[in-house]
Amino acid sequence: MLDIKKIRENPEEVFNKLKLRGVDQTLFNDYVDLDRKWRDALIEVEQLKEKRNALTPKGKPSQEQLSQLKELAESVKKKQDSLLPLEESLKALALQFPNMSCDVVPEGDTEDHNVEIRKEGVLPSFDFSPLSHDELGVQCGMLDFDTAATVTGSRFVNLRGKGAALERALIGFMLDEHTLNHGYEEVLPSSIVNSRALQGTGQLPKFSDDLFKLEDTDYYLSPTAEVQLTNLFQGKVLAEEDLPISVTGYTSCFRKEAGSYGKDMKGLIRLHQFNKVELVKIVHPERSMEEWQMLLGHAESILKKLKLPYRVVELCVGDLGFGSARTVDLEVWFPSQNRYREISSCSNFLDFQSRRAMIRYKGKDTGKASFVHTLNGSGLAVGRTLAAIMEHYQDVDGSIEVPDVLKEYVRFERICKITKNL
RNA sequence: GGAGAGUUGGCAGAGUGGUCGAAUGCGGCGGUCUUGAAAACCGUUGUACCGCAAGGUACCAGGGGUUCGAAUCCCUUACUCUCCGCCA
Structure with missing residues (x-):
């Protein structure tokens, strides 16, 4: 949510930012006008109340006072009721506006305008034609899409045998890195969240199409642990000296992937359910960019330890997520696709989420409550990491070597082709 | 799933329909005393919104209602606790 005071003070400046993200001028003007109307009406109501009091x-x-008071009560009620629709519209509008992007964010409307910042690692050279992870996964008995389609439907997978073990190992490895080496608190949150939480982080009201909603309830399957982890602090006033707060958590994420028909139909890239280890930081506004850089480094360290080549990409304005002011994606190399694919997205939301979720800190000296900044990033998307590992660590015989850092977790060294699928 | 009890300021906890933004205690902040600290004593101490300001308005879990007037009465939702049942 944007700062209404900023909009009142400098509507042009705010709109120029929003325009970059496709916000309609009329919609914005309506909002400003409505706010003016609301304030005028509020002043009237309060004057009436003052009189009544x-x-x-x-x-x-x-008796005489009573009749006067009755009359006043009537007009207060009437005027007050006229406020309600205004407030409702204002709130509904306010929730629709995306965050303003930072000045450094490159212009552009599609991912084609994203800017590559740097490349890390060495691209592999195979002396055979590398298989895709879904081919490898099926022939090694790791990935079972058929049974998943039977039990549930398309875009689901059953991880089996060493595939399941490797995924589990990856989760453990990532969490250990973040808790032991990067100072995050581990949280294992609920998978189901309510609409208030989703509104707090910005998934609602605009993006309900991509959410699985549980029938007859206010509950949704969470699309990302960003929701659970950020909303841990919903409504809180934190002590300034407790910042920054860093939490990490592994969850399954559930997305409808509406509008992605035909895209990435094979393999682990785009599923309705996937595992992700998420990083969330609640930070002091003055430190948010530094903390964001650190968070990015934490996500990168996983790729480095797994020896997977990747690149760092700064998203253009048009590709930014709704609440983000600035986002950098990590994209890992997929040999079979001969291109980089997103595996992490690290964003700084500034005070956009904290306004919605009412997350504040109390200044040590001022004693005043102000909004914190919130950051999050994947650290990493586990399924995609598994896929990348399979492709990078494959051998000519169709077997897959376990990356060194995972060997102590899984206690096997290699995954080989199997002859029979059950 | 059934029965009951709750939800009040940072915390604990009182509150008869009007004098309640709300007693009291703790905590916090400031001061006196002290070489310093503790103790004691005195004072002070919620948040949001509107307004250039003076100031005003609102808030006792959320929403609705009764009333000239609601923390207090009624309805409703959420949450917490106790007991019973069921269950991993």
Whole structure:
């Protein structure tokens, strides 16, 4: 949510930012006008109330006072009721506006305008034609899409045998890195969240199409642990000296992937359910960019330890997520696709989420409550990491070597082709 | 799933329909005393919104209602606790 005071002070500046993200001028003007109307009406209501309060005696009112008060009460109620639709519209509009992007964010409307910042690692050279992870996964008995389609439907997978073990190992490895080496608190949150939480992080009201909603409830399957982890602090006023707060958590994420028909139909890239280890930081506004860089480094360290080549990409304005002011994606190399694919997205939301979710800190010296900044990033998307590992660590015989850092977790060294699928 | 009890300021906890933004205690902040600290004593101490300001308005879990007037009465939702049942 944007700062209404900023909009009042400098509507042009705010709109120029929003325009980059496709916000309609009329919609924005409506909002500004409505706010003016609301404030005017509020002043009237409060004046009426002031009058009423002044007239109200300490004890029982006389007959004469009573009739006056009755009249006033009537007009207060009437005027007050006229406020309600204004407030509702204002709130509904306010929730629709995306965050303003930072000045450094490159212009552009599609991912084609994203800017590559740097490349890390060495691209592999195979002396055979590398298989895709889904081919490898099926022939090694790791990935079972058929049974998943039977039990559930398309875009689901059953991880089996060493595939399941490797995924589990990856989760453990990532969490250990973040908790032991990067100072995050581990949280294992609920998978189901309510609409208030989703509104707090910005998934609602605009993006309900991509969410699985549980029938007859206010519950949704969470699309990302960003929701659970950020909303841990919903409504809180934190002590300034407790910042920054860093939490990490592994969850399954559930997305409808509406509008992605035909895209990435094979393999682990785009599923309705996938595992992700998420990083969330609640930070002091003055430190948010530094903390964001650190968070990015934490996500990168996983790729480095797994020896997977990747690149760092700064998203253009048009590709930014709704609440983000600035986002950098990590994209890992997929040999079979001969291109980089997103595996992490690290964003700084500034005070956009904290306004919605009412997350504040109390200044040590000022004693005043101000909004914190929130950051998050994947650290990493586990399924995609598994896929990348399979492709990079494959051999000519169709077997897959386990990356060194995972060997102590899984206690096997290699995954080989199997002859029979059950 | 059934029965009951709750939800009040940072915390604990009182509150008869009007004098309640709300007693009291703790905590916090400031001061006196002290070489310093503790103790004691005195004072002070919620948040949001509107307004250039003076100031005003609102808030006792959320929403609705009764009333001239609601923390207090009624309805409703959420959450917490106790007991019973069921269950991993």
